[in-house]
Amino acid sequence: MTTALAGRTARQAPAGRPARPTRRARRQARTVALFLAPFLLLFTALYLAPIGYTVYQSLYRMHRSGLGLSAPTQTFSGLANYATALGDPDFRGSLLRVLLIGAVQVPLMLLLALVLALLLDARSTMFKRFFRLAFFLPYALPGVVGAIMWSYLVAPGLSPITAAAHHLGLHLNLTSDSMLGPTIGNMLTWGWTGYNMLIIYSALQAIPAELSEAATMDGCSAVAIAWRIKVPMVRPALVLTTVFSIIGTAQLYNEPAILHNVAPNLSSTYTPIYAAYDAVNANNFNAAATESVILALLAFVLSFGFLRLVQRRGGAL
Structure with missing residues (x-):
């Protein structure tokens, strides 16, 4: 009987051949x-x-022959x-402007989001639901609405911040060339800190409470528990x-586009996306496509490079 069963198995799956998938x-x-x-x-x-x-589209350009009266033709231009x-x-x-804004604003925003998340996660914090909603509320507003609100808050003739500084003897113009970067960075921080805080806070909620309790019994302070236990685990x-912040900063458009209404000195090429949109308005779609591809490659290089750096220093995530 055993010999017959072995022969049947051999006929079903011949040696050297992969087994066929069943029905x-x-x-x-x-x-x-x-x-x-x-x-x-x-x-x-x-x-x-x-x-x-x-x-x-980034590999082609529009060519006009003669006096430019004839219809343009699309010709291959390669990497021109x-x-x-x-x-x-x-x-x-x-491109440089976006890199500078991101290099300053992203670390400050994430540090603030981390501190707020740690405060919400602390046992002694009261009214957690209220503060969680209050911190997240700016992100719940549409980005354009928040940018319009901030444009009124920084407009030279309307800004209460400028008026308060004037009463203190300070001549502050939040839309000057030197202040446009910090103003836009402040708008980004206000709008996105709550979103990042909620992600970090969700990760903190997944940490077992026994770890904090054991550290407290060993005499660790709340600051030590946050720095040595909670931060590494999130x-x-x-x-x-x-x-996410690197990619979002590379795509910066809403804030400068809205702020341009109260800051005419803000150029239409202030950010790469803004420059690409300006090329679209000029009917230069090939240039807009080229600038979009360059920006996408920049965002990919920065985000992938950051991931590689983190993995090399701290191992796999």
Whole structure:
């Protein structure tokens, strides 16, 4: 009987050949493909296709022959558009400006979000629900609405901040060339600190309470518990919020676009996205596509480089 069973098994799966998938496995594979098909279709149509078309447009430029009276034709230019964009001092300045704003604003914002999350997580904190809602409320407002509100708060003729500084003998102009960067950074911090705080606070809630209790019994203070136990354990959340903040800063548009109404000295190329939108208004779609691709590559390099740096210093997340 054993010999017959072994012979039957050998006939079902010959040596040296991979076993064929059963009818049930094929049916399960078709079911999985059927459920994934809507997502893959939408992802391709709404994400991959626009990216591919943008890259395609960045490799062409409009050419007008003769006196420019004939209809323009699209000709292949290779990397000429990229050389033109990177050679434009205004566009290079917008890239540098975004890097400077991010280098200062992102660490300060995440530090503030971490402190607020730790305060909410402390046992002695009262009215936690109220403060959690109050900290998150600025993010709940649409970004354009918040930018409009701040444009009134910093407008030279309307700003209560400027008026208060004037009564103190200080001549403060929050829309001057030297103050535009700090003003926009302040707007970003106000709008996004609560969002990042909520992510970090959620990570703090997942830490077992026994760890803090054991540290308290060993004589650790609340500050020591926060620094030596809580902060290391929410490190993945800090990395995540940092990556999100890097990408968001690279896409900075709403704040300078709204602030331009009260600060005419703010140029239309203040940020890369703003510069690309200005190129669209000038009907130079190829230049806008090129600048968008450059910005996407910059955001990818910065975020991926940050992840690699974190993994190299602290191991896998």
